[in-house]
Amino acid sequence: MMYFSRLKTWMVIGACLLGVLFSVPNLVPAPGDFALWRTIHLGLDLRGGSYLLLEVDMAAVIKERLESLGDSARSTLRRAGVNQFVVSTQPAQNRLMVRLGDQTNQDKALAALRELATVSTTLPGARPDLDVSVTPEGPISVVLSPVALKERAGNAVQQSIEIVRRRIDETGVVDPQITRQGESRIVVQLPGVEDPNRIKQLLGKTARMTFRLTDETANPSNPTAPPGVEFLAMEGRGGGKIAVRRRVEVDGATLTDARAGQNNQTGEWVVNFTFNSEGTRRFAEISRNNVGHPFAIVLDDKVISAPVIREAITGGRGQISGSFDARSATDLAVLLRAGALPAPLTVVEERSVGPELGADAIRAGGIALACGFLLVMVYMAFFYGLFGWFANLALLANLFLMTAILSLMEATLTLPGMAGILLTLGMAVDYNILINERIREESHNGRTPLNAMEAGFQRAYSTIIDSSATAFLAHVMLFAFGAGPVRGFAVTITVGIVTSLFTATMLARLCMVRWYAAQRPSVLPV
């Protein structure tokens, strides 16, 4: 126990020096591009910023899937020669019900509906994504398989993350972090953003833009719209409703660019956009066939404008004019450039901290940390003398090692994390206290100094292992189940337990051994 080979001595010292070395990047700016020049990141509660937890509306994803499935069901059935039927969606059961007017067509209808199913190639044990069967009551049910649904939901979240990232990038926020959490949630962290209102507004819109024809024969003041037509509200000035065909002629996804600008003649704010080749072709075709008729530009179930087509538009460029000001035109351009979200997002948790509050927290935490550190050191010096100083040296090395490991992990330091560091320091000396008390006991039992130190370390070992293992387990649980800032606390404590074990048992022991070799005392100062 009390013998250190030259190699082991240097390894212990080397580890401590590495600890100091890897702590340095936190204090000085990077002189160049080094891979290991890593620092601890400050959490948003310390540096100021906004944390948003978004939830993807999965019900909307399922509903939309069912609606598009319903459309395809209608057209396949018609193509198969089945004419009398009613298709209804039941989102709660993830299914579509098809009620046939003429039961003799049942086999034909079943065959046609089964063709709608696709067999996914990416999933193991490939099965069709639809389950078509006849219910005992008569109608045919088309059920979305849970596996396919899950895949679709996963894709929707993935796609949403991409769109959210693009939208936030457009706002010029530096270093945003967008990550997935669980099944249907997205965490957005925006350092330095004190007021996330604008970003919440940008994320709150699905921004699905469609170009559709209007139905001039329908009267929007009627209570129900004719089939294939819906009454949508007009945005801005006039208000009122307008009859728009459900069929989407050109989708906003075919836009390649959108920019806010001002109209040369009127000076009003507009959004100029450019289609890709498919969009250009479709738009040219529609406009050529509908000269003299109005078409509607629909954004999230609201009509932004419904201009009359004067001539065929073949250049693939267009302009949306509505009741825009500079801000709303810019925002719409951002939304169109970034693309539509597959489903609406809701903010379920928001935490924003201003930078000065974060700075206050760092100051308060720093002072508390320094005072706590000092108090513990003074205590150890008073109550354990020289061996207390060895413990203090170990404590200092511990602080560096913790900083180094947290830096290398690029861990995030939160306010509770600072409390974790302080508690670790308080508990780290526990190991030294255990050892010192044991050595003292053994020494009083009449052992020689070297013998007492040897026995002290040996006996204290099993206790140290037991006590650190329980603390370690408790905090691993906290990390696994805790959320947000508490995880920072759990991380600092678990790292701290490991480094404390090293410094208290190795470094403090090494100090004692070197001291003993130099002094050869006949009595231990305990």
Add this chain to the structure above:
Amino acid sequence: MFIRPMFRLVKDGTRINFMNGRFAGLIVSAILSTASIVLFFTPGLTLGIDFKGGIVIEARTPEPADIAKIRTAIAAQGVREAGVQRFGEVNSVAIRLDAPPTEAATQQLVGRVRAALEAAQPGTRLVRTDAVGASVSSELFHDGMMALGLSLLMILVYIWFRFEWQFAVGAVVTLVLDLTKAIGFLVLTHLEFDLVMVGAILTILGYSTNDKVVVYDRMRENLRKYKSMPLRELIDLSINETLNRTLGTSMTVFLASLPLALFGGTSLSAFAWCMLFGIVVGTSSSIFIAAPILLFLGEHRLRRDAVAPEAAKPVKQ
């Protein structure tokens, strides 16, 4: 102070008969824990917004804050119960609102309050906004309780694995008693129970376990060393032998937490006060609760081999 220690917490050779106070300890603990459980149901914990859901806004006004005006402005937003308080300096206000039933409504409310504040005192800045929707808060609560429960379980399993079962039961019963007292403390002091507090309670449990493990370790060692010593004496001896360590470690953790409680800022000082209370409770429960429980449970079982020599004693004399 540089070479020799200057003080000792407890003199060497101290032999306090802690087990004489075993009934007193258990009774006091039972009373405190029962009272805490009563407090837990009425009036109950002050839940933080992490667990209750709701909105907390901290705003800084350009001039001294006009609390009455701000209160009216917020009340005009149709909020049922709004807490508006001065917070530290004269131009600092804290606003607390209950969570509307849906997440979307919560977000809308944040926007409306923001606008209302701006209208009441133009130039007001929101330096902190926490808005937690109803469903998220119940999830956070569930996860927090899960972490607490699993940690207790892990501790039980570990001690069971390393010691005899009497030790494990003794430790976990004591931990549960510690836990209830910590909850009673939170109710009485109105400290908010939030995620960070779950961290504090877990740390207290970890610390308390740590303390018990050290005393248990010594008991186990002494059980092997003094084959014929009655369990009661042996427990007293073990506690006395480890008393300097038990109190010493409590002191260092206490000293480390104290500055945090005094000037660690709002959220950390609540955490630290809970820690300080937990240190006192955890340390005393090692001596007055965990040890007596072990004595009751282990009176015959842990000393099975010892019965024979003891019975043989009179014959020898």
